[in-house]
Amino acid sequence: MAKHINLDSKLSxxxxxxxxxxxxxxxxxxxxxxxxxxxxxxNSTDLTEIEMIDKSLELLIGKKSMQELxxxxxxxxxxxxxxxxxxxxxxxxELSEVEENFRKNSQ
Numbered sequence: 001m002a003k004h005i006n007l008d009s010k011l012s013x014x015x016x017x018x019x020x021x022x023x024x025x026x027x028x029x030x031x032x033x034x035x036x037x038x039x040x041x042x043n044s045t046d047l048t049e050i051e052m053i054d055k056s057l058e059l060l061i062g063k064k065s066m067q068e069l070x071x072x073x074x075x076x077x078x079x080x081x082x083x084x085x086x087x088x089x090x091x092x093x094e095l096s097e098v099e100e101n102f103r104k105n106s107q
């Protein structure tokens with residue numbers, strides 16, 4: 001008889017989230033969406049850093065959540081922290097790990 005492995009208990013269909021005050025951002029971490037985001041980032045060499053973050057975040061959290069995030073009127077450094085938090089939940093990492101990677105890559 002052929003071997004069978006049931007992954008039902010190992011996989012989750014729940015979406016990761018990032019919470020800022022009363023706002024909870026549901027993150028679309030599906031493989032196809034991440035590939036789309038990576039493609040946008042790779043092929044958008046003419047975009048500024050903030051434009052790249054905007055495009056990535058819109059793919060990951062959706063237009064409605066982006067509009068809600070914009071209403072918070074947060075600073076650019078706080079906006080980058082939100083982006084790093086979203087990247088952390090996508091990669092199942094701690095925020096501190098992602099922040100450290102961003103620091104290393106910006107030097």
